[in-house]
Amino acid sequence: MLNIIYTFWITSIASELEYRLNVIVEIISLIGNIAGTIFTLFLFYQQGSNVGGWDFYSSLIIVGIYTLLEALTISILHPNLSQIVKHIQDGTLDYVLLKPINSQLWLSLRKISPWGMPSFIAGVILIFVGLSKNNIIIGNLEIIYAITAICSSFILLYSIWFILATTSIWFVKVWNINEVLRSTLVAGRYPLTAYPPSLRTIFTFVFPIAFLTTVPAQALIGTSGHQNILLSLVFSISLFIISILFWKYALRFYTSASS
Amino acid sequence: MLTIYLKKLFQFSRIIFSLFSSQYALMLEYRAEITLWAVSGLLPLIMLALWTGIENPLVNYLELNYLKRYFISAFIVRQFTAVWVMITFEEDHLDGKLSPYLLQPITPFWRYVTSHLAEQFTRIPIVVIMLIIIFSIIPYSFWLPSLSSLIFGIIAIMLAFWVRFLLHWIFCMCCFYNDRASAIERLLLIPYLFLSGLVAPLETFPEIIKKIAYITPYPYIMSFPARLLSGQDVSLFLGFTGLIGWFILLFSISIITWKIAIRHYSAMGA
Amino acid sequence: MSKIEVRALSKSYRVAAKKPGIAGTVNHFIYRRTKEVLAVDNINFKIAKGEMVGFIGSNGAGKTTTLKMLCGLIHPSGGYLRVAGFSPLTRDKKFLRQITFVMGQKQQLIWDLPPLDSIKVNAAIYGLSEKECSNRTYELASMLDLGDELYRPVRKLSLGERMKAELLAALLHRPSILFLDEPTLGLDINAQVRVRQFLSNYNRKYGATIILTSHYMADITSLCRRVLLIDKGRLLFDGLLQDLIQKLSPSRSVIIELNSPQPIEQLSEYGEVVEYDKNFVRLLIPRNDLTSKISSLLIKFPIKDLEITDPPIEQLIGRLLS
Numbered sequence: 001m002l003n004i005i006y007t008f009w010i011t012s013i014a015s016e017l018e019y020r021l022n023v024i025v026e027i028i029s030l031i032g033n034i035a036g037t038i039f040t041l042f043l044f045y046q047q048g049s050n051v052g053g054w055d056f057y058s059s060l061i062i063v064g065i066y067t068l069l070e071a072l073t074i075s076i077l078h079p080n081l082s083q084i085v086k087h088i089q090d091g092t093l094d095y096v097l098l099k100p101i102n103s104q105l106w107l108s109l110r111k112i113s114p115w116g117m118p119s120f121i122a123g124v125i126l127i128f129v130g131l132s133k134n135n136i137i138i139g140n141l142e143i144i145y146a147i148t149a150i151c152s153s154f155i156l157l158y159s160i161w162f163i164l165a166t167t168s169i170w171f172v173k174v175w176n177i178n179e180v181l182r183s184t185l186v187a188g189r190y191p192l193t194a195y196p197p198s199l200r201t202i203f204t205f206v207f208p209i210a211f212l213t214t215v216p217a218q219a220l221i222g223t224s225g226h227q228n229i230l231l232s233l234v235f236s237i238s239l240f241i242i243s244i245l246f247w248k249y250a251l252r253f254y255t256s257a258s259s
Numbered sequence: 260m261l262t263i264y265l266k267k268l269f270q271f272s273r274i275i276f277s278l279f280s281s282q283y284a285l286m287l288e289y290r291a292e293i294t295l296w297a298v299s300g301l302l303p304l305i306m307l308a309l310w311t312g313i314e315n316p317l318v319n320y321l322e323l324n325y326l327k328r329y330f331i332s333a334f335i336v337r338q339f340t341a342v343w344v345m346i347t348f349e350e351d352h353l354d355g356k357l358s359p360y361l362l363q364p365i366t367p368f369w370r371y372v373t374s375h376l377a378e379q380f381t382r383i384p385i386v387v388i389m390l391i392i393i394f395s396i397i398p399y400s401f402w403l404p405s406l407s408s409l410i411f412g413i414i415a416i417m418l419a420f421w422v423r424f425l426l427h428w429i430f431c432m433c434c435f436y437n438d439r440a441s442a443i444e445r446l447l448l449i450p451y452l453f454l455s456g457l458v459a460p461l462e463t464f465p466e467i468i469k470k471i472a473y474i475t476p477y478p479y480i481m482s483f484p485a486r487l488l489s490g491q492d493v494s495l496f497l498g499f500t501g502l503i504g505w506f507i508l509l510f511s512i513s514i515i516t517w518k519i520a521i522r523h524y525s526a527m528g529a
Numbered sequence: 530m531s532k533i534e535v536r537a538l539s540k541s542y543r544v545a546a547k548k549p550g551i552a553g554t555v556n557h558f559i560y561r562r563t564k565e566v567l568a569v570d571n572i573n574f575k576i577a578k579g580e581m582v583g584f585i586g587s588n589g590a591g592k593t594t595t596l597k598m599l600c601g602l603i604h605p606s607g608g609y610l611r612v613a614g615f616s617p618l619t620r621d622k623k624f625l626r627q628i629t630f631v632m633g634q635k636q637q638l639i640w641d642l643p644p645l646d647s648i649k650v651n652a653a654i655y656g657l658s659e660k661e662c663s664n665r666t667y668e669l670a671s672m673l674d675l676g677d678e679l680y681r682p683v684r685k686l687s688l689g690e691r692m693k694a695e696l697l698a699a700l701l702h703r704p705s706i707l708f709l710d711e712p713t714l715g716l717d718i719n720a721q722v723r724v725r726q727f728l729s730n731y732n733r734k735y736g737a738t739i740i741l742t743s744h745y746m747a748d749i750t751s752l753c754r755r756v757l758l759i760d761k762g763r764l765l766f767d768g769l770l771q772d773l774i775q776k777l778s779p780s781r782s783v784i785i786e787l788n789s790p791q792p793i794e795q796l797s798e799y800g801e802v803v804e805y806d807k808n809f810v811r812l813l814i815p816r817n818d819l820t821s822k823i824s825s826l827l828i829k830f831p832i833k834d835l836e837i838t839d840p841p842i843e844q845l846i847g848r849l850l851s
Contacts, residue, residue: 003653004653004654006653007649007650007652007653008650008653011639011642011646011647011649011650014642014646015639015641015642015646018641018642018682019438019439021437021439021440021442022439022442025442025443025445025446026442028446029445029446029448029449032446032449032450032453033449035453036449036452036453036458039453039468040453040458040459043459043463043464044309046463046465051309051312052312090635091632091635092635092636092637094597094602094630094632094635095630095635095637097601097602097620098600098601098602098625098628098629098630099625099654100622100623100625100626100654100655101622101654171291177295179295179296179299180295180296180298180299182299183299183300183301183302184299184301184305186302186305187305190309194309194312195308195309195312196308196311196312199308252604254602254603255542255603
């Protein structure tokens with residue numbers, strides 16, 4: 001299994017490197033986006049105010065987590081999951097289904113883009129800056145909590161995205177749903193408590209950006225109770241299982257675009 | 260002499276009209292996608308939620324009502340100035356559709372313009388429905404702009420669309436030189452997001468950044484029409500001078516770059 | 530034991546009926562009419578190991594749908610299906626290892642990379658070792674007459690080269706059942722001949738069962754002894770190609786050029802006279818006694834030239850389907 005993924009990734013990196021312009025574009029857009037986000041944060045905080053009980057550097061940790069999610073999106077989610085619709089449209093999903101390999105695994109991990117790397121590094125740096133400016137020293141328990149929360153957040157994002165992409169089996173034309181997802185995800189750049197109460201509920205249960213960025217950041221700072229971590233773990237794993245079942249169910253309706 | 264020009268103009272407008280109507284039929288086919296895309300323009304509303312939730316003296320200074328109107332206006336402006344020409348242009352280029360377009364007696368430029376206009380037309384009912392939903396959630400933020408600010412606002416949105424379209428069109432020419440030039444679009448998006456007034460009203464910007472922003476076309480294509488619509492006092496003269504100035508500048512540049520790019524394209528053997 | 534067994538297979542689709550134009554769109558938006566379309570209707574057949582079978586029929590006859598049901602891509606609406614002892618629907622890994630599906634109009638090769646990279650990916654998926662992979666690649670490449678092309682990006686290959694590379698990638702795991710949907714689509718005559726030769730070699734070498742659909746009758750006539758004729762989802766004929774031709778046109782047309790005009794009555798004893806123009810005569814003679822009739826013709830009349838033609842098979846089938 002690992003061998004297959006290794007081969008997948010080697011070839012897709014080779015394929016990506018055919019287009020060298022992307023490196024420059026990716027790095028400039030990363031710097032631009034982070035600068036823009038920090039600038040917006042700065043606008044919020046310029047009068048010494050606080051955003052939903054979070055100070056500037058704690059918010060920076062949230063931006064860091066968000067940037068890590070961006071890295072995941074750029075390197076794995078976007079290259080793979082945006083292809084599902086194309087596979088269905090062109091009928092090349094046939095080839096995927098005929099391989100003696102789990103089709104969800106193939107569709108989710110077939111490609112990797114090296115251009116997520118700068119975002120990953122930037123995310124880690126932001127988190128460290130935020131932590132050190134707040135003089136937070138993370139203990140062992142926090143480390144375990146934080147890693148669990150971040151992993152759950154990755155699984156959660158993946159599952160939501162995969163479930164949405166799966167709907168294209170029925171509605172081939174809804175590729176834009178990915179754009180809706182990405183644009184709503186932007187809300188995760190800021191702490192959950194900054195939003196009005198009604199939106200907080202939506203952002204926790206309907207579109208769970210709470211578990212995507214706020215809870216992992218709280219885990220790092222040490223303000224998150226263990227029940228939050230547990231909740232995000234349960235939430236993400238159940239969504240992951242749902243994504244698997246949903247894909248299996250959807251395949252029964254696949255009609256294979258014919259010539 | 261005049262009749263020849265009139266005849267030419269008539270012929271041209273006929274072509275434009277038929278292009279528009281065929282593109283409109285196509286866009287109706289894509290209504291599901293367009294709806295989703297319209298929904299994805301939620302950013303100003305997210306920002307609205309954030310700005311109103313902040314305990315910030317600045318917010319008090321700006322007045323809550325004004326903030327709401329501003330971001331809802333920004334949402335409308337964004338809906339009708341959406342530009343995606345780089346993506347379709349690159350696709351057409353790679354699929355080899357561009358060469359036949361170039362043989363037609365009208366430059367492909369108009370094909371893309373009409374498809375954008377047709378898409379905006381399709382968007383109107385979608386945006387109306389979204390506004391109804393927004394105002395039913397936050398009814399106290401409802402307002403009707405005065406007739407003059409509505410008219411000027413619509414003109415400003417139209418001009419803003421043209422400025423943004425021309426800006427992207429100029430960068431489309433890079434497709435002739437590089438296979439994946441549409442990646443540049445992501446770069447164009449960054450100043451649009453952060454300097455145009457989409458994430459925060461320009462009044463909240465520090466002086467120096469505000470000055471930098473006003474060197475770029477971005478405040479004119481977002482902040483100016485949004486403030487007009489939200490019923491704020493804005494200098495019509497400065498705003499429209501900016502929009503028209505950028506329009507003339509970008510239009511001239513686009514003519515030159517198009518000529519250079521086409522020469523390069525035909526030299527490469529189309 | 531038969532490799533493929535199909536009983537009472539059928540597939541129906543719901544399709545939306547929509548009129549063109551804006552009015553049609555609006556109408557469709559409000560009031561959605563759907564209708565049931567039977568793409569495949571109660572089909573039965575068996576295919577033995579090592580057979581090469583051609584599916585023929587017009588566009589939309591249900592050939593591709595049948596193929597896709599056979600390899601488990603589409604769920605049938607009803608019927609019994611066994612391929613290599615498996616029910617294709619379960620997409621058992623052991624089953625998938627035994628089959629391959631090549632589509633002329635869809636590709637699996639990675640567009641920006643040389644075919645060799647895609648081949649390596651496939652080797653990993655099918656669990657072939659590096660050595661096995663390179664051995665098989667070498668073997669198939671020589672059968673397909675591929676060389677450098679394997680090192681050039683797919684987007685830079687010609688259509689024929691690309692198809693050959695597709696075949697290589699699809700056959701790397703040495704499947705025993707090949708489903709080929711229009712494998713020669715768009716290829717020039719030379720490339721078509723190459724692909725055909727390769728397929729018959731592969732069939733001979735590995736005893737593989739091959740099922741193909743094609744619009745080029747030459748593919749079918751040169752590869753398949755047995756054909757299945759499908760029209761509007763129904764199986765109209767299942768048997769030898771020879772028999773189908775016999776059934777469709779029991780006679781052949783014989784054109785003779787005589788030294789001097791002969792009375793028509795005498796000629797029509799040998800077959801139906803279709804054309805009669807002084808020295809040129811065209812006769813339709815039943816296939817069964819073609820040779821005896823012709824030899825007595827040659828003895829009895831002063832014949833300068835004689836030509837036997839078969840109506841082209843495309844025409845025959847076209848006539849049958851129209």
